[in-house]
Amino acid sequence: MPQLDAKGRHAVAFTLNGRPAAVEVETRTLLTDALRHGLGATGTHVGCEHGVCGACTVSIDGVPARACLTLAVGIEGCAIRTVEGLAPEPGRLGSLQAAFRRHHALQCGFCTAGILVSLDAYLALRPSPSRREITEVVGGHLCRCTGYAPIIEAALEAAAELRGEGPALAPSENAHA
Amino acid sequence: MKPASFGYVRAESLEEALDALRQHGPEARIIAGGQSLMPMLNMRLTKPAMLVDVMRIAALKEPHVEKGALVVPAGVRQAILLERPKLADDLPLLASALPWVGHIQTRARGTLCGSVAHADPSAEIPLCLVALEGEVRLRARRKARRITAEAFFTGMMVTEKADDEMIEAIAYPLRRRGTGYSFAEVGRRHGDFAIVACAAVVDSARMRLAIGGVADRPTARDFPHLDGSALDDALNAFAWDLGAGDDLHATARYRRDLVRSLGRRVLEDAAKVTKGETNREAAPCRS
Known part of the structure; x- marks a missing residue:
């Protein structure tokens, strides 16, 4: 039975965006801090640190979860995906990211990393979501800039694009066209 | 922090x-x-x-049906149970209430037994356990015991569980034929703590209403079949007996009003089944 003492530092191994990662943490280290301070992966943001705002959302084994409510020592062997894993290559945006840009689905951008990861994980499980489902997913995040409407449009358009159906909305229906 | x-x-x-x-x-x-x-x-x-x-304990991962109840061990996440085929058939009340628990990002990690152990008085999972007269299965190194949900919750985030015990599982009695179930909740936003949450179980013999978010623990009361002003009076007495208080989110008066109005709505909805009608389908997210 692995027992880790309170004051020591403990090695945790997992995969981060498809690559092996290892970090040394205290038992009390949150996954947010392990990613940001331990690995320099600062794409995952820290907001409320009690699970309400959603800024720190990462995908753990394919499902979106709050990194601030996850102990780093608890993710041994898990597959973690963060916003850094969404773009196919440097300088190119993923479909969801590009749709966010087209729809002005972010302003200050603080909440964006978490929302992108939530939607990315959800679309992988449910490629044809209804508007209501997307609203439900985005409801797990606080955004104080956009009013959410452009986020939902971007998510639906990205889902359609990922299904190979092209943009979901005609330009005239796009509030920002 | x-x-x-x-x-x-x-x-x-x-x-x-x-x-x-x-x-x-x-x-x-x-x-x-x-x-x-x-x-x-x-x-x-x-x-x-x-x-x-306890999340790496394989033996605690599988919900299973046992003697007319769905046994949910400590390692079962809320999202996993929601995906269970036939959940809406087996446990319509829980299937209606679970989408109100936090958000998909928290249900992906949170467990049912964890919510019961936490014993927040406004939480939906303990409320359903009390409404359905389920049980909590406690285990310590040398002993195991089972107690009813109503006896388990003893106050605001306080339970019968001893320090050397853990909740091994909770058990929800399955849907009974001819019994109607209904759930509704009012909160500031979806996913917030409930201001008032109501769960009704109605069969030919009685109407049972469980209320969360008002008293210091989820609280149920059984009524005979009532309607009209007799039901109003019974609900009013229940609302006052719950001892509502004012807080940041709502006044005591508003909470009592919700017990009366939302309580009546779920009882009437659940009662449709006993009259041979179909009741409101497990409507996710919105009442």
């Missing part, structure tokens, strides 16, 4: 978890999905010396 220091045990069997609890007693806390305990740790509202992680 970061947690204070603690030791950490990753238990690989129930026995290991129970050994750790016996060894560390009141200084130890079980951690499962962490969606209730981690905020408490981050805010340092609790500072256990030892956390016992």
